[in-house]
Amino acid sequence: MSGGTALATHRLAKTYRLGLRMRPVAALADLDLSVDEGSIYGFVGPNGAGKSTTIKILVGLIAPTRGDATIFGHAIRDPEARRMVGFLPENPSFHDFLRPLEVLQLMGRLSGMSGSSLRRRSEEVLELVGLAQARELTVRKFSKGMVQRLGLAQAVMHDPPLLILDEPMSGLDPIGRKDIRDLVFELRRRGKTIFFSTHILGDVEVVCDRVGMLLRGRLVAEGPVGQLLDGSIRAVELRCQALAPDLASALGRGAARSATTPDGHTFVFRDVAEANAAAGEVLRGGGRVVALQPIRETLEESFVRLARAEAGQGTGT
Amino acid sequence: MSVALAIAGNTIREALRERLMYNLVVFALILIAGALTISQLTLGEQFHIIANVGTSSAQAFGTLIAVFVGVGLVSKEIDRRTCYPVLARPISRGAFVLGKYLGLISVLALNTAVMMGVNAATLFAYTHDGRFAGTAFFACYGLLLVQFAVCAAFAVLFSSFSTATLATIFTLSAIVAGHVFSSVRGFWLRSPQTELKPLVHVLDVVLPNMGLLDLKEAFTYGDAVATSSLGLRLLYGLGYAGVVVALACLVFSRRDMR
Numbered sequence: 001m002s003g004g005t006a007l008a009t010h011r012l013a014k015t016y017r018l019g020l021r022m023r024p025v026a027a028l029a030d031l032d033l034s035v036d037e038g039s040i041y042g043f044v045g046p047n048g049a050g051k052s053t054t055i056k057i058l059v060g061l062i063a064p065t066r067g068d069a070t071i072f073g074h075a076i077r078d079p080e081a082r083r084m085v086g087f088l089p090e091n092p093s094f095h096d097f098l099r100p101l102e103v104l105q106l107m108g109r110l111s112g113m114s115g116s117s118l119r120r121r122s123e124e125v126l127e128l129v130g131l132a133q134a135r136e137l138t139v140r141k142f143s144k145g146m147v148q149r150l151g152l153a154q155a156v157m158h159d160p161p162l163l164i165l166d167e168p169m170s171g172l173d174p175i176g177r178k179d180i181r182d183l184v185f186e187l188r189r190r191g192k193t194i195f196f197s198t199h200i201l202g203d204v205e206v207v208c209d210r211v212g213m214l215l216r217g218r219l220v221a222e223g224p225v226g227q228l229l230d231g232s233i234r235a236v237e238l239r240c241q242a243l244a245p246d247l248a249s250a251l252g253r254g255a256a257r258s259a260t261t262p263d264g265h266t267f268v269f270r271d272v273a274e275a276n277a278a279a280g281e282v283l284r285g286g287g288r289v290v291a292l293q294p295i296r297e298t299l300e301e302s303f304v305r306l307a308r309a310e311a312g313q314g315t316g317t
Numbered sequence: 318m319s320v321a322l323a324i325a326g327n328t329i330r331e332a333l334r335e336r337l338m339y340n341l342v343v344f345a346l347i348l349i350a351g352a353l354t355i356s357q358l359t360l361g362e363q364f365h366i367i368a369n370v371g372t373s374s375a376q377a378f379g380t381l382i383a384v385f386v387g388v389g390l391v392s393k394e395i396d397r398r399t400c401y402p403v404l405a406r407p408i409s410r411g412a413f414v415l416g417k418y419l420g421l422i423s424v425l426a427l428n429t430a431v432m433m434g435v436n437a438a439t440l441f442a443y444t445h446d447g448r449f450a451g452t453a454f455f456a457c458y459g460l461l462l463v464q465f466a467v468c469a470a471f472a473v474l475f476s477s478f479s480t481a482t483l484a485t486i487f488t489l490s491a492i493v494a495g496h497v498f499s500s501v502r503g504f505w506l507r508s509p510q511t512e513l514k515p516l517v518h519v520l521d522v523v524l525p526n527m528g529l530l531d532l533k534e535a536f537t538y539g540d541a542v543a544t545s546s547l548g549l550r551l552l553y554g555l556g557y558a559g560v561v562v563a564l565a566c567l568v569f570s571r572r573d574m575r
Contacts (some may be wrong), residue, residue, distance in 0.1 A: 016575070059405035061574035079407035087405035093398045095327065097334055109323040110406045154402055 004072075006162050006193035007035040007058070012067035014053050014217075027053040028217045030067065035195055035210070037072075037161075040188055042208035042225075043197040044303065050217040051197035052090060055166045058195075059087045071162060083111065086160040090167040090197075092151030096140035100131050100150050103139065104157050111158035121157065129153040129183065145176035152183060156192075163187060165196035169203050181207055201300040213303055220310050221302075228302050236275035238267045239291040240282045247285040251278050264290060320408045321416040328390060328420025338386050342428055345378035349435045353443060367443055368537040371436035376461055376533065379432065383425055383465040384488045387472025390417050391569075392481040401574065411566035418473050418562050425465045433458040456547050457536040463554035464530045468492050470561035471525075477569040492527065499528030530554045 012031040015024050028050040035041045045051050056062040058069055060082055074081035094103050104122035113121065126132050129149040139147065148168065155163055168184070169177045177200075184194055184207055198204060204211055204225070211228055213221040221228055235256060241264035243251075248265050252258035254274065255267035269275040272294070279289050297305075332338065352370035356363035391414070394400040404413060436458075440449050471491045475484035498520055505517045529550050535542050 016573075056574060061401060061404060063571075063573060079409070082405060083407040085405065087402060089398060089401040089405075091398070092402065094402075095331060095399055097330065098327075106323060106327055107402060107406065110320055110403060110408055112407070114319075151402070158406075 004037040005034055005070075006037045006039075007033065007041075007069070007071055007195055009033045009054075009058075009069040010067055012054065012057060012069055013065050014050075014057060014062065015065045026217050028057070028064075031214075031217075031219055033212060033219065033222070035193060037193050038188070038191060039209040040184065040194045040207055041196070042204035042211045043195065043214065044199065044201060044204055044211060044299075045197075045214035046199055046307075049214040051199075051214055052166055053217075054214070055087075055164055055195075055197055058164055059085060083158070084160050084162055086155030086158070086163045088148075088151045088155045088163070088165040088168055090170060092147060092154075094139045094147070094150065094154075096138060098139055099135060099137065100126055100139070100153070101135055103150060104153055107154040108157050113158060121159070125153045125157055128156070128186075130179070145172055145179070148172060148176065148180060149183075152180065156187065161191070162193045162195065165194065167198055168196055169198060169200055177203065201298070201303055205299045211299070213306055215307055215310050218310075220306050225299065228299065233272065233294040233296060234301075235295045236269050236272055237291070237293050237295055238269065238275050238278055238282070238289065240264055240267075240279075241288045241290055243282060243287040244285055247281065247287065251281065254278065264288075268295070320412045321419060324403070324413055324416025325420035325423065328417050329423050332386055332390065332421060332424040335386050335389070337389075338382050338424070338428070341378045341382050341385075342431065345374050345432055346435050348374035348378075349432060350439050353439050356443070363443060364440070364449075365537050367439055368436075368449070369533065371432075371439060372457055372461070372533040372536060375429065375432040375436060375458070376464065376531075379425065379429060379461060379465045380468050380492060382428060383421070383468035384472050384485060384492070386424070387421050387469040388476045388481050388484045388488060390421055391473055391476040392484060395574065396481070404574065410570035410572075414473060414477065414566045414569050415562065418469060418565075421469050421473070422466055425469060426462055429458055429462045429465065452544075452547075453532060453536040453540065453542050456542050457532040460530045460532050460547075460550060460554065463551060463558070464527060466558045467495075467525050467527070467530070467554060467561070470558040470565065474561050474565035474568065477565045478572060491525070495525035495527040498524045499526045499531075502526070502528075525557055526553070 009031050012028060013026070014028040015026050017023065018025050031054060043051050043054065053062060057064045058071070058076060060076060069076045071081040072084050074084070098106070101122050104125055105118055108118045108122060126135060129152055131146060131149055131153065134142070134146060139150065142150065152165070152168065155165070168180050172180065181203065184196070188194060208225055210223060211225050212219055213228070243265050248260075251265070251267050255278070256270050257268040259266045267278060269278060275292060279292055282289055349371040352367040352374075355370060356366035359366055394417075400413065404410065437450060437454070441447060468488065471488040472484065475487040479487065502517070502521055505513070506521070530553075532542060534540070
């Protein structure tokens with residue numbers, strides 16, 4: 001990491017006025033965030049938590065009701081701030097009569113690029129996102145994954161130091177998600193700062209350096225992924241093979257959960273001591289221990305824990 | 318300006334793919350060319366019929382194209398969220414609206430030229446003489462284009478803050494009110510009744526005086542068109558459209574893209 005701050009918000013808030021009576025609805029409340037240069041920051045929360053509102057404020061699509069934000073020190077109202085950002089909207093959409101190169105060249109022109117550098121860069125970016133083979137197709141014929149790649153391509157077109165990606169993996173199949181994940185890593189390797197929102201927590205655990213959890217417009221937790229998890233061992237999983245049927249049923253009775261798999265048995269024990277004792281019995285009974293591993297809290301479980309705590313505070317319980 | 322031109326270029330491509338526009342242009346061309354047949358029903362007034370049906374068809378269909386395509390160009394960008402990656406770039410919202418408007422005007426100019434060409438061909442087929450193509454003919458079509466520019470400006474303004482359906486209704490209402498008011502403004506302004514005078518003066522400024530941009534009759538009946546009058550009409554129309562587009566830029570720059 002380069003040490004500087006790529007993105008910072010201070011008491012950022014947005015209240016929408018809805019309906020004929022202009023009922024106020026707070027979508028975002030006093031958000032304080034800081035994203036280090038060169039890091040990958042995951043912005044997580046359920047649908048309607050305020051992730052997209054935050055992102056839209058950062059890229060100038062929505063005006064905040066209160067507070068301010070800076071991108072590399074430039075206030076977000078300043079067009080210079082938007083020059084330093086590449087934005088991938090949620091479920092991106094492009095004019096379907098355009099070819100990918102035409103989309104990239106239009107976006108490049110709008111970012112102040114021109115001439116041979118524009119042409120060279122659009123070819124380079126098309127190659128980077130793996131759409132070079134689809135250069136002759138119009139966007140109408142693109143799959144969802146291809147549109148997502150094109151979205152990422154237009155975001156990096158003007159080589160911005162900060163990428164803001166709104167749900168970049170939403171609706172993609174596992175291969176598509178992996179491809180986008182690989183692209184994110186590649187961009188980080190090239191020195192980019194990446195701020196992305198998602199509600200798929202598994203992706204965050206794999207990709208992010210830091211995570212911010214948003215719930216009902218409020219940041220309920222923020223920090224490195226490891227710090228947000230409570231770290232304790234929840235259970236221990238024992239996987240074994242070549243187990244005698246009577247030993248398998250005896251272990252099953254003592255375990256919290258058990259399952260028979262095509263290549264053996266899996267048992268989940270509440271603590272390490274129980275699991276160790278079971279592993280000893282397997283070995284003594286002539287079986288093979290394939291794996292003995294602790295089960296720790298996942299980000300998803302951590303998120304649910306924090307969400308419950310927040311709900312408890314909200315209701316005063 | 319280069320940003321607005323880049324957006325205008327894309328808007329031209331987008332508008333040229335509108336099926337609705339082609340349907341309207343084809344209808345207009347059928348009517349303009351069909352005026353030759355309709356004119357057979359009269360004795361001695363054939364030229365007037367061809368000229369009047371031709372220019373009226375061009376006016377009606379040109380207005381519809383300006384309204385429907387104009388409203389669609391901005392509202393579809395918002396509905397389909399194609400404007401998100403554009404507006405997140407270092408460009409002003411005003412440049413975006415201006416680009417959309419300039420693109421639309423280019424397409425309207427192309428349509429007007431096509432309708433004018435077919436009208437000229439129909440008139441030539443009847444007169445076998447090109448003398449009709451004088452100042453009045455070109456001024457009539459030039460001011461029709463300015464009328465379309467005013468319609469397009471309203472379409473862009475209303476679609477910058479409301480839905481496509483509402484924007485269409487508002488735009489058509491403003492245009493119809495402009496046509497109707499230009500017919501009655503003289504009467505109202507001269508009327509001895511004083512109570513409504515302030516309102517009439519306000520409407521006179523706010524509503525577009527579409528009658529001022531209408532030279533159909535002058536062309537049809539061969540009236541002379543003074544260059545100075547033409548210049549003022551042009552200035553009024555373009556100034557009016559400019560103010561409406563500036564208002565659209567202002568409104569759109571304050572809109573949240575939710």
